[in-house]
Amino acid sequence: MKHLILFDVDGTLLRCGRQVGAMFVDALTEVFGDCSAFTDQDRLKGYSFAGKTDPRIVVDLIRATGRRDEEILPHLAAVEKIYVENLERGLDPGRVRLLPGVRELLERLSAREDVLVGLLTGNWRRGARIKLSCFDLERYFAFGAFGDDAIDRCDLGPVALQRAAVLSGRPFALDRSLIVGDTVLDVECARSAGIRSMAVATGFTEAEPLEAAGADWVFADLERAAGQIERFTAPSPVVTPAAHGD
Numbered sequence: 001m002k003h004l005i006l007f008d009v010d011g012t013l014l015r016c017g018r019q020v021g022a023m024f025v026d027a028l029t030e031v032f033g034d035c036s037a038f039t040d041q042d043r044l045k046g047y048s049f050a051g052k053t054d055p056r057i058v059v060d061l062i063r064a065t066g067r068r069d070e071e072i073l074p075h076l077a078a079v080e081k082i083y084v085e086n087l088e089r090g091l092d093p094g095r096v097r098l099l100p101g102v103r104e105l106l107e108r109l110s111a112r113e114d115v116l117v118g119l120l121t122g123n124w125r126r127g128a129r130i131k132l133s134c135f136d137l138e139r140y141f142a143f144g145a146f147g148d149d150a151i152d153r154c155d156l157g158p159v160a161l162q163r164a165a166v167l168s169g170r171p172f173a174l175d176r177s178l179i180v181g182d183t184v185l186d187v188e189c190a191r192s193a194g195i196r197s198m199a200v201a202t203g204f205t206e207a208e209p210l211e212a213a214g215a216d217w218v219f220a221d222l223e224r225a226a227g228q229i230e231r232f233t234a235p236s237p238v239v240t241p242a243a244h245g246d
Contacts, residue, residue, distance in 0.1 A: 002114050003116070006177070013132070019091065032062055051182075058075075096134045099202045100202075119146070128144070145160035157193025187199055
C-alpha cells in the first residue's frame with residue numbers, strides 16, 4: 001500500500017523573504033483602497049502570514065479596516081489576480097532561498113512507486129507554482145490542495161486526501177499519510193484530518209511551539225527530517241504464514 005506525503009511550501013521548501021508581503025499589500029490596496037489601517041512602512045508589522053491561506057490573510061487584514069465579510073469575499077478573485085500578476089512580474093528568484101535537503105528528498109521520494117507526493121499549501125495555486133518554479137520544484141508535485149480550495153487551512157486536508165485517492169485510484173490509509181510543514185497551523189491541519197504531522201523549524205516558528213502543538217516529529221530542517229520520512233514510508237514487511245506439520 002502506498003504512502004502519501006503532503007508538503008507545505010513557504011517556510012518548508014523555500015523562503016521568499018519580505019518581497020512577497022509587499023506584493024500582497026499592493027494587491028489589497030489596489031482592490032480595497034487605502035489600507036493604512038493595518039500597514040506601515042515595514043508592511044504588515046505585527047501580523048503573521050505563517051500557516052494561513054491566502055484568502056484567510058485577505059479576510060483578516062481587510063476586516064481590520066472595518067469591512068464586513070460580505071464586503072470582502074466577493075473581491076477575493078480580484079486580489080488573487082493582481083497578487084499573482086505581481087509575483088509573475090516582480091518575484092526576484094535571487095532573493096528566494098531553497099531550504100536544506102529539499103531537492104534531495106524530493107528526488108528520492110518522486111522516484112518511488114510506493115510514495116505519492118503532493119502539496120498542501122495556503123498559497124493560491126498559481127502563486128505556489130510561481131514560487132516553486134524558482135527552483136524547478138513544481139515537477140515533483142502531480143497534485144495539491146491550495147488556498148483556492150478553502151479559506152481555513154484545516155479544510156484543506158480532506159481536499160488533498162480526496163484528490164490523492166482520485167489520482168491513485170484508491171484511498172490512502174490515514175496512518176500512511178503525512179503532512180510536512182513549518183507552522184502550528186500545519187500541525188493542526190494534520191490533526192484535524194486524522195493523519196500524522198512532521199514539523200520543521202525552517203519558517204518563523206521554533207521547535208518548542210511545534211512540539212507543544214502536537215507534531216508527531218519535529219526537526220530543524222528537511223535535511224535532518226529525511227531519515228524519518230524514509231522510515232515512515234518504508235514498505236511493510238511481507239508476513240509469510242508459518243508452515244504447519246501434519
